[in-house]
Amino acid sequence: MSDGSPPALPRLTLPLSRDEARALRLGDTVILDGEVTITAGFPTHQRMAEALDRGQPLPFPKAGSAFFHMGSSCRAEGDRWVTNYVNPTTSTRFDDYMPGIIRRLGLTATGGKGGMGRACVEALREVGGVYFSMPGGASPLLSIGAVERLETAWDDLIEQFRLSRFRLDGFGPVTVAIDAHGNSMYDTLQEQASARTPRILEELEQARRDSAARRATPPST
Amino acid sequence: MPITYDVVRQVARDLYGWSLKKVPDDTLEALAEARRRETNPTSQRTLDFMQAAARAAEREDRHACSDAGFPTYFVKIGTRLTLDGDIRRAFVDGFADLVETIQPPILKFITHPLTLERSYTGKDMPIVSFDVADGADYMDITCSPKALGSGRWADLKVFSYPKLADIEGYVMECVMEAGSQHCPPVVIGVGIGGSFDNAAKLAKMSTLRRIGTRHDDPMVADMEERLLAAVNKTGFGPMGTGGDTTALAVHVDYSHGHGFVPVAVCFNCWINRRTAARIHDDGKGGRLE
Numbered sequence: 443m444s445d446g447s448p449p450a451l452p453r454l455t456l457p458l459s460r461d462e463a464r465a466l467r468l469g470d471t472v473i474l475d476g477e478v479t480i481t482a483g484f485p486t487h488q489r490m491a492e493a494l495d496r497g498q499p500l501p502f503p504k505a506g507s508a509f510f511h512m513g514s515s516c517r518a519e520g521d522r523w524v525t526n527y528v529n530p531t532t533s534t535r536f537d538d539y540m541p542g543i544i545r546r547l548g549l550t551a552t553g554g555k556g557g558m559g560r561a562c563v564e565a566l567r568e569v570g571g572v573y574f575s576m577p578g579g580a581s582p583l584l585s586i587g588a589v590e591r592l593e594t595a596w597d598d599l600i601e602q603f604r605l606s607r608f609r610l611d612g613f614g615p616v617t618v619a620i621d622a623h624g625n626s627m628y629d630t631l632q633e634q635a636s637a638r639t640p641r642i643l644e645e646l647e648q649a650r651r652d653s654a655a656r657r658a659t660p661p662s663t
Numbered sequence: 664m665p666i667t668y669d670v671v672r673q674v675a676r677d678l679y680g681w682s683l684k685k686v687p688d689d690t691l692e693a694l695a696e697a698r699r700r701e702t703n704p705t706s707q708r709t710l711d712f713m714q715a716a717a718r719a720a721e722r723e724d725r726h727a728c729s730d731a732g733f734p735t736y737f738v739k740i741g742t743r744l745t746l747d748g749d750i751r752r753a754f755v756d757g758f759a760d761l762v763e764t765i766q767p768p769i770l771k772f773i774t775h776p777l778t779l780e781r782s783y784t785g786k787d788m789p790i791v792s793f794d795v796a797d798g799a800d801y802m803d804i805t806c807s808p809k810a811l812g813s814g815r816w817a818d819l820k821v822f823s824y825p826k827l828a829d830i831e832g833y834v835m836e837c838v839m840e841a842g843s844q845h846c847p848p849v850v851i852g853v854g855i856g857g858s859f860d861n862a863a864k865l866a867k868m869s870t871l872r873r874i875g876t877r878h879d880d881p882m883v884a885d886m887e888e889r890l891l892a893a894v895n896k897t898g899f900g901p902m903g904t905g906g907d908t909t910a911l912a913v914h915v916d917y918s919h920g921h922g923f924v925p926v927a928v929c930f931n932c933w934i935n936r937r938t939a940a941r942i943h944d945d946g947k948g949g950r951l952e
Contacts, residue, residue, distance in 0.1 A: 469904075471705060484779070513770065515729065515767055527726055527767060529730060531811075534844060555812070555902065556843055556844035556903055557843055575904050577902050578728065579716070579727055579846055579932055580712055580713055580715075580716030580717075582719035582723060585725075585729075600771045602771075619904055631842070631843060632843075635839060635897040635899060638898065641896075643828075643832060645892075645893065645896075647828060649885070650828070650889070653882065653889070
């Protein structure tokens with residue numbers, strides 16, 4: 443800290459162990475390494491849920507691993523798939539499917555942007571998993587840590603909808619926004635905003651009165 | 664000299680491409696100002712990261728967001744202009760050119776609303792609205808791609824003889840509904856009055872106004888100021904993980920109408936994608952932002 447630069451963020455390797463996931467606290471900001479499965483696809487989630495309901499295995503994510511709501515574009519370089527860009531997508535649109543996916547796969551880490559609903563928070567608490575919030579719209583920097591795509595599955599889907607397994611190296615920063623103990627930053631913030639609303643509306647009313655009075659008074663010469 | 668199909672096609676292509684790779688200057692300034700005010704350490708880090716990412720997008724010619732959305736254009740045609748060729752078609756073809764040439768490539772985002780199938784083309788794509796500018800000898804084109812992240816939180820409600828408190832209360836309801844999810848800090852557009860469709864368009868056009876400008880009507884300017892203060896007291900913060908800045912601006916506009924008053928509210932995410940160009944009747948012109 444002596445040089446004025448912020449302290450280096452802690453690094454974690456995916457998949458997290460259940461103990462690592464449970465040790466994380468709301469608001470912890472970390473950098474990620476390791477492997478993660480990503481998709482931005484609504485039909486992908488439907489297909490995952492249907493397969494799991496029928497007891498069929500998924501190509502990935504594996505049990506106990508990490509699964510993020512992210513879109514991606516890659517290009518071939520030799521025999522590797524190098525990342526053009528990745529970016530998180532809105533997680534709540536998968537709320538119908540995620541509780542089942544989290545439970546059946548025992549995911550230790552999920553992620554995306556904007557949070558997930560209460561049933562997902564409960565599922566994460568049961569299995570011991572967390573949700574990482576990633577910055578949306580910051581693709582040029584976020585993509586640096588999503589080094590390469592290792593493989594895809596369900597290639598009949600469009601690129602960003604396929605199940606895509608990525609290797610991460612220095613991915614982030616990401617923030618723990620739902621922990622493994624039933625706490626959600628989104629719920630807390632929503633409750634806080636609701637609690638503040640009566641006061642906010644009163645202050646708006648006062649500001650309206652002030653504005654009307656100001657406009658009723660001719661400017662002094 | 665007329666403005667030709669070829670010129671409009673090229674501008675349509677360029678505007679969309681630019682909009683994906685640059686966060687507008689007024690928005691960068693507003694983010695920097697938000698960072699100076701922000702007291703929450705996580706949000707300070709988020710705002711730093713956003714600004715650095717925006718600079719990297721422009722410097723390295725990369726997409727600010729992986730979701731390129733779908734193209735929307737607003738075209739204002741000067742009444743002293745003549746046009747040569749199929750101008751509506753120029754937007755369709757300009758977007759097709761972009762899809763073919765842009766690097767890195769954009770993904771399929773244009774979605775059939777009934778089947779949810781995705782493509783690079785579609786019915787009524789790009790969405791283009793035309794207006795005229797009396798007496799002008801130029802054409803202004805604004806491009807504002809829209810994606811689900813902030814697009815899905817737009818809302819409209821029709822009131823009958825509302826009080827100001829009803830309208831402002833509704834804006835706050837929309838803000839609460841979106842909560843953490845629209846990639847804040849956002850620019851909020853509020854359109855009031857006229858017809859149903861007019862209010863929606865006013866709201867959208869209001870998001871395109873430069874941050875830091877005030878409405879000409881002091882009554883509306885005051886409303887913008889107090890709504891911005893109110894939104895930022897909610898505490899959702901940058902990326903919705905808590906903080907002092909949930910909105911960079913609230914822009915309001917109105918039209919006279921009847922006793923029924925439609926109120927539309929829409930949001931632009933923090934990258935606030937927006938570019939504009941002006942083409943003069945000699946075919947020359949350039950990027951406005």
